[in-house]
C-alpha cells in the first residue's frame with residue numbers, strides 16, 4: 001500500500017518498463033499525469049481524460065488500461081509498460097511500430113502510443129488473433145486522422161508477420 005507523507009502525498013513505487021520508479025503523488029493524481037509529470041515519460045498521450053479515446057492506454061500487469069482512469073496510487077506495486085518499452089535501446093522499432101511505419105498506420109501520431117500498447121498486449125496473449133479480434137481490440141481507440149483503414153492494415157500485417165506469414169506494404 002502507498003505510504004502517506006507529511007505533505008499529504010503518497011509515496012508510489014512500481015516497475016516501469018523494467019525499472020523500479022518511485023515518486024510522490026497526491027491522492028487524486030492520475031497515473032497518466034504521474035507518468036508524464038513525475039516520471040517524465042511523455043510517450044503516453046492524454047486526450048479526452050475520461051476513458052473514451054484510448055490515447056492514454058498503458059499496460060498494467062500485462063493488461064491494457066486507461067491511465068487517465070487509473071489513480072497513480074493504484075499503480076503502486078504494479079508492473080507498468082508504456083510505449084517507451086517498445087523500441088530497442090538503439091531506437092530500433094519493434095515489429096508493431098515497424099508495421100505502422102511501413103503501412104502508414106499513423107498521421108499525427110497522437111492516438112498511436114495507446115493503440116500500440118493495446119495491440120502489443122493482444123499479441124502477447126493472442127498471437128493468432130484474427131482480423132476480427134484485432135478490429136475489436138482497436139475499437140477502444142479513436143483516431144481523428146487516418147480513417148482507421150491503414151491502422152487495421154498495419155496491425156493485421158504485424159500479426160501475420162509475427163506468425164511467419166510476412167505481408168509487405
Ligand code: FES
Pocket residue numbers: 045046047048049050051052053054055056057066067068069
Ligand atoms: S485520455 Fe484516457 S481514454 Fe482518452
Ligand code: FES
Pocket residue numbers: 105106107108109110111112142143144145146
Ligand atoms: S494519427 Fe492522428 S489521431 Fe490518429
